[in-house]
Amino acid sequence: xxxxxxxxxxxxxxxxxxxxxxxxxxxxxxxxxxxxxxxxxxxxxxxxxxxxxxxxxxxxxxxxxxxxxxxxxxxxxxxxxxxxxxxxxxxxxxxxxxxxxxxxxxxxxxxxxxxxxxxxxxxxxxxxxxxxxxxxxxxxxxxxxxxxxxxxxxxxxxxxxxxxxxxxxxxxxxxxxxxxxxxxxxxxxxxxxxxxxxxxxxxxxxxxxxxxxxxxxxxxxxxxxxxxxxxxxxxxxxxxxxxxxxxxxxxxxxxxxxxxxxxxxxxxxxxxxxxxxxxxxxxxxxxxxxxxxxxxxxxxxxxxxxxxxxxxxxxxxxxxxxxxxxxxxxxxxxxxxxxxxxxxxxxxxxxxxxxxxxxxxxxxxxxxxxxxxxxxxxxxxxxxxxxxxxxxxxxxxxxxxxxxxxxxxxxxxxxxxxxxxxxxxxxxxxxxx
Numbered sequence: 001x002x003x004x005x006x007x008x009x010x011x012x013x014x015x016x017x018x019x020x021x022x023x024x025x026x027x028x029x030x031x032x033x034x035x036x037x038x039x040x041x042x043x044x045x046x047x048x049x050x051x052x053x054x055x056x057x058x059x060x061x062x063x064x065x066x067x068x069x070x071x072x073x074x075x076x077x078x079x080x081x082x083x084x085x086x087x088x089x090x091x092x093x094x095x096x097x098x099x100x101x102x103x104x105x106x107x108x109x110x111x112x113x114x115x116x117x118x119x120x121x122x123x124x125x126x127x128x129x130x131x132x133x134x135x136x137x138x139x140x141x142x143x144x145x146x147x148x149x150x151x152x153x154x155x156x157x158x159x160x161x162x163x164x165x166x167x168x169x170x171x172x173x174x175x176x177x178x179x180x181x182x183x184x185x186x187x188x189x190x191x192x193x194x195x196x197x198x199x200x201x202x203x204x205x206x207x208x209x210x211x212x213x214x215x216x217x218x219x220x221x222x223x224x225x226x227x228x229x230x231x232x233x234x235x236x237x238x239x240x241x242x243x244x245x246x247x248x249x250x251x252x253x254x255x256x257x258x259x260x261x262x263x264x265x266x267x268x269x270x271x272x273x274x275x276x277x278x279x280x281x282x283x284x285x286x287x288x289x290x291x292x293x294x295x296x297x298x299x300x301x302x303x304x305x306x307x308x309x310x311x312x313x314x315x316x317x318x319x320x321x322x323x324x325x326x327x328x329x330x331x332x333x334x335x336x337x338x339x340x341x342x343x344x345x346x347x348x349x350x351x352x353x354x355x356x357x358x359x360x361x362x363x364x365x366x367x368x369x370x371x372x373x374x375x376x377x378x379x380x381x382x383x384x385x386x387x388x389x390x391x392x393x394x395x396x397x398x399x400x401x402x403x404x405x406x407x408x409x410x411x412x413x414x415x416x417x418x419x420x421x422x423x424x425x426x427x428x429x430x431x432x433x
Contacts, residue, residue: 005085018146019054021146048160084163085112087155173224176345185329189262193225194214257285259285259287288340348389408430412428
C-alpha cells in the first residue's frame, strides 16, 4: 500500500506552506487569503530513505456562506480516508477555535495516526502557548514553523516510522493533461473517468486552481491524468492566485505527453482554445480535442461534420487530430477519449525502422521529387528517424537549402498517410548528405 500523508486543518493555518516544505516545491498555491487551496493536491516527498505522497487539502470549513464549503469538507474526508498518516495543522497565534474542535472530532473517529502540528511557532513563548492544543485529545504536539522549516525534522522522523520502504515506482507512465478554458468540464471529466468525486465541481468557472495529478489504472489503460485550472486570456487574469494557476497549467502542459483539449460545444472553438492548441503543438505534444456538452446542442445529420470542419480550418495547418464529441454529464464517449489519448501516445512514441522508412518514402520522393531551383535538381538519397520524445525525421540530400515549405508539407503528409501519426506534431529536417 502507498505511503500517504494528508495535511488537514481549517483555512489559513499554513497547510500549503507545509506541503511546499515537505515536497520541496512551489506546487501548492500560497496566498495570504483563506480558502486558497480548494482541491486536494498531491506531491512526492522522501525522508531518511522512505518515499511518501503528501496531500494538501482545502481548508476545512463549516457554517460559512462559501459555495465551496460542503465540497471542501468532502475533499478533507476523502483525503483522510486515503491517508496512512494525518497531519492536523493548527495555528499557535490563534489557539483552539470552534473549527479546530470540529476537525478534531472527525479525526478522533478516523482511527488513523494523527499528528497535531502547531504551526507558526517561532519563539519560546509560542512553544509554551502550544500546550493548549493538548485539549484536542489527539496526543503530543509538534511545534514547527513551516515557513522556516524549524521542527519539521522531528515531525518527519515520527511520521515515516509508520512506513515500509517501497520499491522504486514506475516513472514511465504516459502523462495526459486536460486543458481548456474555465468551466468547460475538465474536473467533471476526471471525476467521470475515475467514478468518484475526486475534484471539486461547481458551476462556477475557476473552481480548480491547482493542477491535480491522478494515477489512472482501469480497463487495461494506465497513465497519469492531470486536471488543470482553466486558461483565460492574459487580459482576463486579474488575481495573483489565478496568474499562478495559469503558469502552473502551462507547466503541466509542458510536462505532459498528450494534451486533451476540451472545448464547449455551445461556444464553439474560440481564440483561446486555438492559443492552447498551438501552445501544445509548439511544445510537440500529442493532442486530442474533446467537444464537451454535445448533448446541449440542437443538431441534424450534418451538424457534427460542419463543427469538425470548422475546428480543422481554425487549427490549420496541423489538422491531423482526433476530434471527439462528448457529454461528460451523460458519460457519452468519455472512454473513447481515453482510447484516443492512448492511441495518440503510441503514435508519439512509435519508432519506424530505417529500412521500412526508406522503402516507402524514397519511392514516393522518386515519383514526386522536389522542384528544381535555379536549374539545380535536388536529390534525396536517405531518410532516418531521429531519437527524441516526439517524431523527428531527417532526409539527407544534396541541396537542402532549396527545399521549400510546400514540399516539406508534402513529405509530412506522406509520412502521416503511411505511418499514422494522428494527433502528433512531426518535425522534418533536410540535411546535407
